[in-house]
Amino acid sequence: MSARPAVTTGNVLFSLKTFLAAMLAYYIAVRFDLPRPFWAVASVYIVAHPLSGAISSKSVYRLLGTLIGGAVTIILVPNLVNEPILLSAAIIAWVSGCTFISLLDRTPRSYVPLLGGYTVLLAGLPLVTAPANTFDTVVARVEEIGLAIVCASIVSHVVLPVHVGAILLGRIDAWIARAQALLMATATAEQDEPRSRAERYALAADAADLRSFTTHLQYDGSRYRHALTLVRSLQHRMVSFLPLLSEIEDLRRALSRLDSSQAKQAISVIEALGSSSTSESGILTAETDLPASFEASRSWESLLLANVARNMRDVVEVSSACQSLRDGLKKDSAARAARRIASPDPVPRPHRDIGMASLSALTVAICLATSTFFWIASGWTDGMTFAQISGVLCCLLATMDDPVPTMRKFAEVTSGSVLAAFVYAFAILPVIGDFMPLVAALGLFLIPAGICLAVPSLAIVGMGLCINFPLLLALQSHQNSDFTTFANSSVATVLAMVWTIVVCSIFRSVKAETNARRLFSVVQRRVVAIASGGHIDPHVTRHRVIDMAGLFAARAAKISPNSETAEADLIRDLRTGLNIKAMQELSEEASMLSRLKAESIFPALEILYRLAPAERGEALRDTLKLLDNLILSSADATATDPDTALFVRAAALRVCLAPEADPPASIIPPPKRNAA
Amino acid sequence: MTGQFDLYGVFLPSLSAIALFAYGLFRMMTSLFARIGLYPAVWHPSLFNLALYITLVGGLSAILNWLQT
Numbered sequence: 001m002s003a004r005p006a007v008t009t010g011n012v013l014f015s016l017k018t019f020l021a022a023m024l025a026y027y028i029a030v031r032f033d034l035p036r037p038f039w040a041v042a043s044v045y046i047v048a049h050p051l052s053g054a055i056s057s058k059s060v061y062r063l064l065g066t067l068i069g070g071a072v073t074i075i076l077v078p079n080l081v082n083e084p085i086l087l088s089a090a091i092i093a094w095v096s097g098c099t100f101i102s103l104l105d106r107t108p109r110s111y112v113p114l115l116g117g118y119t120v121l122l123a124g125l126p127l128v129t130a131p132a133n134t135f136d137t138v139v140a141r142v143e144e145i146g147l148a149i150v151c152a153s154i155v156s157h158v159v160l161p162v163h164v165g166a167i168l169l170g171r172i173d174a175w176i177a178r179a180q181a182l183l184m185a186t187a188t189a190e191q192d193e194p195r196s197r198a199e200r201y202a203l204a205a206d207a208a209d210l211r212s213f214t215t216h217l218q219y220d221g222s223r224y225r226h227a228l229t230l231v232r233s234l235q236h237r238m239v240s241f242l243p244l245l246s247e248i249e250d251l252r253r254a255l256s257r258l259d260s261s262q263a264k265q266a267i268s269v270i271e272a273l274g275s276s277s278t279s280e281s282g283i284l285t286a287e288t289d290l291p292a293s294f295e296a297s298r299s300w301e302s303l304l305l306a307n308v309a310r311n312m313r314d315v316v317e318v319s320s321a322c323q324s325l326r327d328g329l330k331k332d333s334a335a336r337a338a339r340r341i342a343s344p345d346p347v348p349r350p351h352r353d354i355g356m357a358s359l360s361a362l363t364v365a366i367c368l369a370t371s372t373f374f375w376i377a378s379g380w381t382d383g384m385t386f387a388q389i390s391g392v393l394c395c396l397l398a399t400m401d402d403p404v405p406t407m408r409k410f411a412e413v414t415s416g417s418v419l420a421a422f423v424y425a426f427a428i429l430p431v432i433g434d435f436m437p438l439v440a441a442l443g444l445f446l447i448p449a450g451i452c453l454a455v456p457s458l459a460i461v462g463m464g465l466c467i468n469f470p471l472l473l474a475l476q477s478h479q480n481s482d483f484t485t486f487a488n489s490s491v492a493t494v495l496a497m498v499w500t501i502v503v504c505s506i507f508r509s510v511k512a513e514t515n516a517r518r519l520f521s522v523v524q525r526r527v528v529a530i531a532s533g534g535h536i537d538p539h540v541t542r543h544r545v546i547d548m549a550g551l552f553a554a555r556a557a558k559i560s561p562n563s564e565t566a567e568a569d570l571i572r573d574l575r576t577g578l579n580i581k582a583m584q585e586l587s588e589e590a591s592m593l594s595r596l597k598a599e600s601i602f603p604a605l606e607i608l609y610r611l612a613p614a615e616r617g618e619a620l621r622d623t624l625k626l627l628d629n630l631i632l633s634s635a636d637a638t639a640t641d642p643d644t645a646l647f648v649r650a651a652a653l654r655v656c657l658a659p660e661a662d663p664p665a666s667i668i669p670p671p672k673r674n675a676a
Numbered sequence: 677m678t679g680q681f682d683l684y685g686v687f688l689p690s691l692s693a694i695a696l697f698a699y700g701l702f703r704m705m706t707s708l709f710a711r712i713g714l715y716p717a718v719w720h721p722s723l724f725n726l727a728l729y730i731t732l733v734g735g736l737s738a739i740l741n742w743l744q745t
Contacts, residue, residue, distance in 0.1 A: 052722075157722035 007451060010050070013160060015450030018048045021155035022446065022470075023439050025148045030435070034147070035140045038470045043148030045446075045466040050454055052156040053164030054108075056219035059149030061111040066145045068112070069119025070138040077124050081131040088372040091120055096365040099395050103357035106350060106399075107212045114395055121368075121391045125384050164216045165227075169329060171213070172234065175206055176322060179241050183315070186249045187270045196249060197569055200242050201553035204571070207239050208350070208550035227329055234325040239546045240318050243578070246571045247311050247652070250659040251304060258301055266305050270312070300631060303651035310648070350547040355518065356510075360398040363508040367394045367500055382492040389496035394504065401555070402509045404501055406460055411497035413464030418490045420445055420465075421472035425486060429473075445469065468493070512555040519552045520568045524609050527577045530584075531605040538581045545574040568613065572656055579653040580605060586646040594643045597630040598650070608657075620657065627654050694740065698732040705732075 022044040029037035047058045072094060080087035098117025102110040123141045127134050182199055214235065218228050248270065255267055368391045375383030393410070397403035424445070432438050446466060453462030472490065523545055530536050549570040580602065587598040604623040611619055630650050706725060709715060718724045 154726060158720070158726055161722055 011451050011454040014048075014050045014454045015447050017155055017159050018044060018152070018450050018453070019443055019447050020159065021152045023442070024155065025151040027435065028147055028151070029144060034144055036144060038473055039141065039144040040148040040151075041470040042467050043145050044152045045450070045453070045463075045470070047149055047152050048450070048453055048466075050162055051164045051167065051216065052153075052161040053216040053219045055156045056153050057108055057216045058111060059153050060219065061109060062115055063142075063146055063149055065112045065115025066119050066142055068116035070123060070142050072116070073120050073124040073127070073138050074134055076120065077127045077134050078131050081128055084128070084376055087128065088369070088376070091124060092365050092368045092372070094120055095368060095391060095395065096361040099364045099398050100357050100361035103360055103398055104352045104354070106208075107215045109215060118392045118395050121388050125388055128384075164213075168210070168213060168217060168231065171210060172231070172238070172326075175203065175210065175238060176326075178206075179203055179238070179245070180319075182245055183241075183248070186245055186252070193249075197571075198553075200246060200571055201549055204239070204242055204546050204550035205553035206550075207235065208547055211235055211350075230325060230328055234322060234329070237318055237321045237325065240542065241315075242546055242549070242571055243542070243575050244311055244315050244318065246569070247307075247575060247655075248315070250572075250655045251308050251311060253659060254304055254655050255308070258304070260301060266308050270308065300651065303631065303648050304655070306648045307652045307655070351522070351544050351551065353518070356515065359510075360508065363504060364391065364394045364398065366507055367391065367503040370503065371496065371499060382488040385489050385492035386496045386499070389493050390500045390503075393497060393500045397504075401512050401515055404505045404509055407497065407501045407504065409460055410464050411494065411501065413461050414468050414497060415494055417465050417468040418472060418494065421469055422486065422490070424473060426483070516552055516555040516568075519548050519555075520570065523548060523570050523573050527573055527580070527609045528606050530577045530580050531602050531609065533584065533602065536581070538578050541577055541581075542574060545570060545577070549574075572659075576653065576656040579649055579656060583646060583649045583653065586649060590643045590646045594630065594633065594646055597626070597633060598646060601626045601630065624654065624658055627657070690740070691737070694736045695733055698729065698736050702729045702732055
C-alpha cells in the first residue's frame, strides 16, 4: 500500500465525477427504459480515468470493440446455436484470436480487439437459450455502453476537467531533466556501472510508457490536441539520448585508462559538456576543435577522441532538436509548428512478442474450453456466468507476466463486493422506491470505492468493487430479490475467479526472469542478423531495442543476481549492432586491405553473439584479436578518409564489446571480463 | 419528435437522425471556430462545445416541429 494518503481532494473529486456520470447514465437508461441499466453504470466505472483525454480515448475504443463484438455475435449465435460444441469452438477461437491481436499492440488501442473478443462472451453466451433475441440484446448492449461512454466523456470534459496535454508535457520535461542529470553525472565522474545501467533502463521504460500515454492526446480537450506529431517526434528524439549516454560512459572509462595528457584533456572537455549542458553554444565550440587537434596521429587514442567528438556532436544535436520541439509546443500555434517540423520518418512499430501473445491466447482458449465444457456437461444455468467471468478475467489480465497474485486480490475483493451487493439487494433496495434515495444509497458504497480507483496501488481493489457491484446488483433488477438467482450468480462469479487462477497458474504464469531472457535473446539475434549482413534498418533497430530495454527494465528488478541476464546491457548491444552496421557501410568504400580486415570481423561477431553470455570468453578474445588487427593498421599513413572513418567505428565497436579491456597493442592482452 | 425515419426498412427514431445531423454541423462549426481563433477567448471550451451541441439539437428539432405544423 502506498505511503501517500488515498483521500486527497483530487481523488475525491474524481470519484464524485465518476459517480455523477454513472448516475446520469443510469437515470437516462431508466428513463429510456433500456433493458439492463446497470450495464451502463458498470461501463462508466470501467472507462473511468482521472484524465479526461484518457476517458475519451478509452470510450472510443470501447465503443468500437463493442460494435465489432456485437457484429460477430449476430453472425455466430443464430447460425450455430443448434450445435453447442461448434458454437463454443467458434467463440473460443474468436476470443483467443482477439486476445492474441490485442497483446501484439501495447498501446491503449489494444482495448479494441480485446473488447471485440469478450463482448461475444458477455452478449453472446446468454443468447444460446433464446437465440431469437440476438439482435435486440446486442443493440441494447451497444446502446447502454454508448450511453455510458457519452456520459462519462461529457462529465469528465465539462466538470473540472484534468487534461492529458499538460500532464504529458510535465512528464516529458521530467524525463528530459532526468536524462540531463544522468548525462551530467556520467560526464563529470566515473559511474557505478550497474547503477547507471539501471537508470538508463528506467528511462527507457519511462519513454515506452510515455509513448503509449501519448495515444490519449488526440482525444484530449486541451490545445495540445493538435500537437500530436510534434510530441511524437519529440519522443522520437528523446530515446536516441540513451545509447549516447551509455557510449559516453564507456568512452570516458576507456580514456581514463589511457592516462595521457590528451586523454585528460578530452575528459575535461566531456566534463565541460556535462556541466554546460544547458547552454548549447558553449559545447559546440568546445567539441569542434577536438578532432582537429588530434588528427595528426592515428593511434587508438586519437580514434577514441574522434569517437568522443562524434558522440558529443550527436548529444548536442539531439538536445537542441528536443529543445526546439519543446519550444514549438509552448507556442499557441502548436498545430502550425507541427506541420512545419513534421516528423522526418515514421516511428517504427515497437517490439511484438508473438510467443507470449500465443501463450496468453492459448490460456484463454484452455480456460474457456474447460469452463464451457463444464457448463454444457453440468447443465447448470449459471455455468454461463462461470464461463463468461473466467473468460473475461483471463483476457483482461493477459498482459501480465504472472497474473495470479492480481487475480487472487481481485477474487478477494469480489467476494467483498458480493457481500455488499447482498446487503444492498436484500436489505436496502427493497425499501427504496424512488430514484433519489437509490442514488444516495448507491453513493454510500460507490463514492468511497471510487476513491480507490484513483490510487494506482489500490486500483485493482477499486475495480473489483466498482465494476462487480453494479453487475451483481443488475442481476437483481429484474428478478425482484430472488435469493436463489443471487446465490447462483455469486457462486458462479467467485468460482470462475478461482478456476481462472488455477488455469493461469498452470499454463500462463511465467517468471519475470523468463521474459527478461527472451527479450535478451531477441536483441542478441538482432545483432547476429546485422553481423550476417541482413537488411536491417538501423533506425528501426534503435527504436525497437530501446523499446525492449524498457520492457526489460520492468523485469530487471526481479532478476536474481546470479542469472546470466543480470549483467545484460541491451543498450550496449544496440550500440554494437549500430556500429557493425556502420562499419559494413563504410567498408564498401574503404581500401582493399582495410575492407578485407573488416569483413573478417563480421563472421566472428556473428559467432560471438550466437553464444550464451557465459560462453563468450574465447570467441570474444578471437573477435577482439581481429578487431585490433584492423585498428592497429590505422597507424599506416596510407589510409584514406573512408578508411579513417572505418577505424573510428571499429574503435567504437571495441569499446562496446570490451569496455574494460586494455587498449589494443601488438601483443593482445586477454580481456579482464566477459562483458558484452 | 415522435416520428421515425424509414431507412431501407430500418426504423430510426427521428431524435437519433437529428442528433447525427447536428453532430456533423457541430463538427463543422467547431473547426470553423478553431480556425478563426475563438477558443482561446472561451473560458471553458468543453462546456462551450456541449452547450453549442445542445443548442443545435434543440434548434433543429424545433425547426422540424415548426415545419410539421
